[in-house]
Amino acid sequence: MATQTAAPTPAGKETTPAASTVRKPDRRFNSAPILTTVTWVLALIFFSPVLWMVLTSFKQESAAASDPPVFFFAPTLDQYRAVLDSGAGSYFVNSAIATGVSTLLVILLAVPASYALSIRPVKKTSDVLFFFISTRMLPVVAVIMPIYVIAGQLKVLDNVWTLVVLYTSMNLPIAVWMMRSFFLEVPGEVLEAAQMDGAGLMKTLWRVLMPMVAPGLAATALICVIFAWNEFFFALILTAGQSATVPVFLMSQMTSEGLFLAQLSAASVLASLPVVIAGWVAQKQLVRGLSMGAVK
């Protein structure tokens, strides 16, 4: 933050009088640590529930339930062992299939769609965009019963591919909107230059546009992964023994009789790891993309 605000000042030569009054070295010297402290405090506040979850996952159930809360305790891996013993594997496999395949499908469908809505706009683009996003306006709970009954009649209840289809359609509108905004940022001159050089549609899309929107693509894919991985409602209602996903597994760690906080925390830590890793991987791509944009 500090370096970015400092950068424009040499360019502002015309405003020297104003700039000289603002540029009191001692004041700026003071604000930096305050800003840093505030940032850290905010970050810690936001992070504290996650930290508490990680801490709780290493407790025994009685320590996790104690009031006032315990901060110092003998850490144990019992909860992780219990979670892994309860057959978490198949849930993770189902989640990986539902998330991976749906995200892939979304990207495959959203890239051409958003291309057609930005760079080569079709007729009534805004209507099409509205039509896309309108599917997100109906609350899921309002359509769950028809979906359940239809899935029951098609004999696709408790089937991971049903989730793939639903997650694809759930994420597609968001992906189209996001990718469209990234495509819109591509300067028209670049496309004209590609055309002049004789590049066809596929070549332009693949060799010219893709590298330029790669960070956007990564961001879109990450959002889709997060939404699909964390999706709970469809998974709860439409799956049973064969195709239940990780959020349903988390739910099954809860009980109405007995203590469950520590084990639930351990399961939650394991469940959030893939998303954290995906975010970390995508982050590198995102940062590179941002710096590329800055040079442009």
Next chain:
Amino acid sequence: MSSPGRSRLRAGLAAAAAAALVLTGCGGAEAEGKNEIVVAIVSNPQMQDAITLQDEFKAQYPDIDVSFVSLPENEARAKITASVATQGGEFDVVMISNYETPMWAENGWITNLQDYADSTEGYDPDDFVPTIREALSYEGDLYSVPFYGESSFLAYRQDLFEEAGLTMPAKPTWEDIRGFAEKLDDPENDVDGVCLRGLAGWGEVMGPLDTVINTYGGRWFDEDWNATLDSPEVEAAVTDYVNLVQTYGQAGAATSGYGDCLTLYSQGSAAMWYDATAMVSSVEDPSSSLVVGKTGYAPAPVEETESSGWLYSWSLAIPTTSEQKDAAWDFVSWMTNKEYIQLVGEEIGWERVPPGSRLSTYENPGYAEVAGAYAEPTLTAMAGASQENSMVKPVPYTGLQFVGIPEFQDLGTRVAQQISAAIAGQQTVKEALEQSQGYAETVAESYQNGGS
């Protein structure tokens, strides 16, 4: 020019998607040779033990492949009800209770298990606790079999009673409880006089409260289906309950349910707790409780009746939509027979045995050793849990802590919200009951107009 091409593409995509659905639909259904069954259960500790022990089942029945769906009570109930009511057919075995069993049997949603139970060698359905067996039967036949059964009783801290020089009578009344709570309530040491459920929900505050209403002589409906929630008996019962928990109960009573009271009591922060007999498996479990061995168990407090406990059972049923009924029964009988109790006792621990389902459990020396303090009170509570012993006036419905009609889930929860608001001090008991009476009258109409 471009539109025909696009529509062809669209048609192609649609066909591919349809093909994918059809293919996966066929692929998921059956594997060759093995019977696959899906079991939906409630994720309480004893049920999770059954999942842990599934290898034993698979060793005994190698050609049955069993998978589990386990969810907390409310989610499980919603999912199982949705599936069975719409004939969704995802499940071969479902865990339901004595609330659902007679209604679902009447609707033809679940399979008659009497012949299965009679013809399975060594299964001995007559060994089930009689009140439970009756509650799970429809027209004399079992439609679900009990995995565990519970009634309600009063847990109290013997050490605190001793310190204060108090003695718990053999048959305490609600007035006794109020007196004890007054003496034992000790905010300075973080000990509440009593913990009672206050959370809105027909399976939460209404559970214990309904038994209080019963023993005070109140009822939901009279024999002609007139709603009677505004009667003086109901008002007296609710007033005493609300006052007791407001004055000597836990903080935040209006939002605390079974789980919260369990946490409070097992962490030593409550002197008494009136709730399900199933509490013992957590209260007496050293890995989660700080009050192991310090608890005495007294019968559910009464006012005008012999006994006042409720009756509840988590039981296993087979939906009529199941295509694997024989394999499903193999699993159901494995999880509810005498050997299973022995298996849990030996493999996991006798304090984790599912209680209250079979009389033979209480004759088992292994169980008697750990359950000395609560085996007898549990069995007595369950034996007394019938409408004859626990209600003053006759009623046209089944159930003690619930009204055995489909509308009750909704009605019970609405009334519970009113009671919960009264506990929170947002309205008086009288106002809460006036509102509740209105809800009950609406439901009653359909039964008065030539209903069942």
